Structures are given as structure tokens and as C-alpha cells.
Amino acid sequence: MREMLKIVISLFAIFVGAGLILSYVYAKTSTVIYNAQVREKEAALKKMSPEAEKINVAGKWLLYEKPNEYYEAKKGNKVISYIASTTGKGYSSYIKILVSTDPDLKIKAIDILSHSETPGLGDEIEKKDFKKQFEGKVLENIELLKVETKDKIQAISGATISSRAVTKGVKEAVKLLNEKYGKGLSKE
Amino acid sequence: MNEKINYWKIFKNGIFSENPVFRLALSLCPAVAVTSGVKNGFLMGVAVLFVQTMSNITVSIIRNFIHPKVRIPSYIFIIAAWVTVTDLMMAAYARDVYKEMGLYIQLIVAFAIILSRLESFASKKNVLPSGVDGLGMGFGFLIALVLIGFVRELLGKGALWGYQFTPTKPLLIMILPTGGFFVMGLLMGFFNWINRRFFGGKASADVHMEAHRHGSH
Structure with missing residues (x-):
């Protein structure tokens, strides 16, 4: 005791x-x-969106049950850019991505915020060459190919799953922005 | 306590004759997992160095207070506390490092080398030698990780510390876990060979067994 x-x-x-x-x-x-x-x-x-004076949260959305947000970037009273955070289901992790588009919903840039893909292979999604491919693309052109391409996205060799995850995540985000802000809806 | 303690010998012990990775063959899992580059290996080594030294000192100070029947839970808790301190400090003051290493830092709690040093050294010795032993083991681990990381990053990526100097990846397999085992095995063999050839020492498997026997009484 x-x-x-x-x-x-x-x-x-x-x-x-x-x-x-x-x-x-x-x-x-x-x-x-x-x-x-x-x-x-x-x-x-x-x-x-470096030129924006104010970036406001416009709403929330879910992808793979992960919470994401989308934003309106304004200069004065004019929306100059839409930004959405999105998720990619990668090889060994969920990839956190930011996508920005101009008011016509053409992609301005994407950025990889965090991931834990295979070092040396999957982590090449962070490289400029890969991210740059998304610039100027519209919804229909966001598609991953394994061959050299100009108007689609080319996968990183040895990291197809990670490349596909990013592409899919970006596509979902742009689809969402199209639903929310798509053509026909003129803004004041 | 009367005889003079050779601190240099205790320190050196952790780096050469009882190097945690190459000689004691402990904590091999993190030695493969985080060594895809020199930088990660180095940062992990620094974190382990800190946790090992602080845990050694803490256990040595309160060694007479720890009840022998619950010493393992006590050690684990002390290690966990220091790991959490490291984790929080890194998250607050070294964000860039934390983003890369955060996932692995918390795993330090389960590193065999730390627990094994508390049991076989710090719980029996005074504060100063325990601290020096922690430093030695920590540096031994750091050096091992940097060495493995050096070979893997150089051969696998053609880069060092993130600086690329070949256009392609020379030996991609080195970056993958498979390559980690290759490099670790070869380096371990190399260390054993040096030890046998020049110092007439034992192979690491023998040292490993001895360390365990030593720890059990």
C-alpha cells in the first residue's frame, strides 16, 4: 500500500x-x-493578387470534406480577381492549393501552400515550371496529359498522382468560381 | 566519484564507438525517413540533440525521485515534455524550418536512442556527465543523419542543401526509402570496417547486444 x-x-x-x-x-x-x-x-x-486593396472572404466550400474558402479581391469597388483555396488528394497527403483568376475566370496563378508528397518526386509540384502551366487556362483546358502540351497541363514524370491531384483540385476550384461568378451574371 | 571523470571520452563515445545509428543501430527508422537531404538531416539532428541533452539532464537531476517501478513511463513523459517544448518553440520562432520538419518533430518521443540513454546512463550518473553524454549522443546522431543525407541528396538529386548542380537526377532510387536503406547499410559497414581494421573493435551488432545487456541490469 x-x-x-x-x-x-x-x-x-x-x-x-x-x-x-x-x-x-x-x-x-x-x-x-x-x-x-x-x-x-x-x-x-x-x-x-498583389494589386488588390482588399481581399474579402466571399464564402466557404468543401472538397474531400476539407474546408476551403473563396475570396473576392477588390481594388476600389471593382473586383479585380477571385481567389479560392482548394484541396488536392495526393499520393501521400492532402495538398493545399490557392488559385487566383481574373474577373473572366481565367487563371492568373496557382500556389502550393502545403503538402507532404514524396521528396524528390511529388514535391516537384512546388516548382515554378509546373505551376506556370496553369496561367491563362480556362476551365476546359485544365486537364492533365502525360505528353508534351501547350494548351493543357503536362504531368511531371515520376509524379503523375501528385500532378493529377493538383490539376483536379484546381479544376474543382475554377468550376466553383464558374458556378458562383460565371458568364451571364454581370456585376455592377 | 573520487576519480576524475573524462568528459571528452564520454562525449567522443557518442560520436564514434557508440554512435547511435552506425554502432548501436538504434533509431534507424528516422535515420531513413528524414535523410532525403542534408538540410532535413541536420535540422532533425539538432532537434534530437536538444531533446537528448535536456532529457538526460532532467532525469539525472530527479533520478533519486523517480520510482524504479514506473521509471519507463516517467522517462517517456519527460521526453514528451521536452519534445513538446521543441515543437512549440520551432512553430513560434522558426516557421520555415517547422513547415518542413513539423511532422517529424513529434516522433522524437518514440526514438529508441533517447530512452536507451536515459535508462543506461542518465539514471545512474551525475548531472554533468549526463549532459555531456546527451551532447555526445546528439552530435553522433546529427553527424550520422548529415552523412546519410549527404550521400542520398548528392546521388539522388544531384544537389546539396537544396542547391541543384546537375540538370537531372543521377540515381533517383537514392531519394526513395530503398536508397535510405542502401546508404545506411553501406555506411554502417564502412564504419565497422574502419573499426575492425584500425582499432580492432567489434562490429555494431555486438555493440548493440552489449548495450542491451548493459541496459537490462
Whole structure:
């Protein structure tokens, strides 16, 4: 009985001690981490539409049950760009992607925010050459091919699954923007 | 306690004769998982160095207070606490590094080398030698990871620390887990050969067994 009590006290004291240290570190770092995350998100959005004065959340949508948002980037009162965050179902991870389009829903740029695809193969989706292919494309042209192509998207050799994931994610985002802002709906 | 403690010997021990990866053959899983490049290997090594040293010191300080029957849960909890501290600090003050390494940092809790040093060294020795042992083991691990990362990144990507200097990937397989096993096995063999040839030492499998026997009493 005494032995048991000793064990409990020993473990308890260690847990409490470590808990105190951890709560102190957490209190010190949590605000720093939160601020950094907010700043990173703003910076990522800003990068997608550098000329915009204001980027507002226009709505939320789901892809692969992951929460995503879409935004209106405005300069003055004029919408100069739509931005959507989207998800790709990659080889070993969900890929977080940002897509920006001009008011005619032609892609301006895409950016890969985070992923954990195979280093050396799948992570080439981050490379400029691959991302650049999306620029200027409209919905019908967002399609992955394994051969050299000008008006479609060419897959990275050795990383077809990751390339397809990004392409599909981008396509879904552009489809959504088309549904929301597509032709016929003139804006004031 | 009367005899003078040779700190340099304790430190060196972790790097050469009991190198965690090449000699003790411990924590091989992370040694393959994170060494696709020099940079990742280096950062992981630094994190392990910190956790190992701090855990060694903590356990050494409170070693008389830890009840022997629950020492393993106590050690694990102490390691977990230091890993969480590392994780939070990196997330707050080294964002770029954290984005690449965040996933792996939390896994340090389960690294065999850390627990094994607490059990076989820190729980029996004073604070200073324990700290030095932690530093030595940490550096040994760091050096091993950087070496494996160096070979894999150079052969697999034709790059070092992310700087590309060949247009193509010379030996793609080196980047994949398969290549990790190849490189680790070859380096381990190389270390053993050096040890046998020049120092008349034992192969790492023997050291491994001895470390375990040592730890069990």
C-alpha cells in the first residue's frame, strides 16, 4: 500500500512539474504562433493578387470534406480577381492549393501552400515550371496529359498522382468560381 | 566519484564507438525517413540533440525521485515534455524550418536512442556527465543523419542543401526509402570496417547486444 502511494506521488509530481513547464511555454508561444499563421495566410493571399486593396472572404466550400474558402479581391469597388483555396488528394497527403483568376475566370496563378508528397518526386509540384502551366487556362483546358502540351497541363514524370491531384483540385476550384461568378451574371 | 571523470571520452563515445545509428543501430527508422537531404538531416539532428541533452539532464537531476517501478513511463513523459517544448518553440520562432520538419518533430518521443540513454546512463550518473553524454549522443546522431543525407541528396538529386548542380537526377532510387536503406547499410559497414581494421573493435551488432545487456541490469 505504501509502495503504491509512493509510485503515485512520484509519477504525479513529474506530471505536474512537466505540465507547469509546458503550460508556461504554451502561454508564451501560442500567440506568436497564431499571429504568424494569420500573417502567413494574408501574405499568401496577397501574393495571389498583389494589386488588390482588399481581399474579402466571399464564402466557404468543401472538397474531400476539407474546408476551403473563396475570396473576392477588390481594388476600389471593382473586383479585380477571385481567389479560392482548394484541396488536392495526393499520393501521400492532402495538398493545399490557392488559385487566383481574373474577373473572366481565367487563371492568373496557382500556389502550393502545403503538402507532404514524396521528396524528390511529388514535391516537384512546388516548382515554378509546373505551376506556370496553369496561367491563362480556362476551365476546359485544365486537364492533365502525360505528353508534351501547350494548351493543357503536362504531368511531371515520376509524379503523375501528385500532378493529377493538383490539376483536379484546381479544376474543382475554377468550376466553383464558374458556378458562383460565371458568364451571364454581370456585376455592377 | 573520487576519480576524475573524462568528459571528452564520454562525449567522443557518442560520436564514434557508440554512435547511435552506425554502432548501436538504434533509431534507424528516422535515420531513413528524414535523410532525403542534408538540410532535413541536420535540422532533425539538432532537434534530437536538444531533446537528448535536456532529457538526460532532467532525469539525472530527479533520478533519486523517480520510482524504479514506473521509471519507463516517467522517462517517456519527460521526453514528451521536452519534445513538446521543441515543437512549440520551432512553430513560434522558426516557421520555415517547422513547415518542413513539423511532422517529424513529434516522433522524437518514440526514438529508441533517447530512452536507451536515459535508462543506461542518465539514471545512474551525475548531472554533468549526463549532459555531456546527451551532447555526445546528439552530435553522433546529427553527424550520422548529415552523412546519410549527404550521400542520398548528392546521388539522388544531384544537389546539396537544396542547391541543384546537375540538370537531372543521377540515381533517383537514392531519394526513395530503398536508397535510405542502401546508404545506411553501406555506411554502417564502412564504419565497422574502419573499426575492425584500425582499432580492432567489434562490429555494431555486438555493440548493440552489449548495450542491451548493459541496459537490462
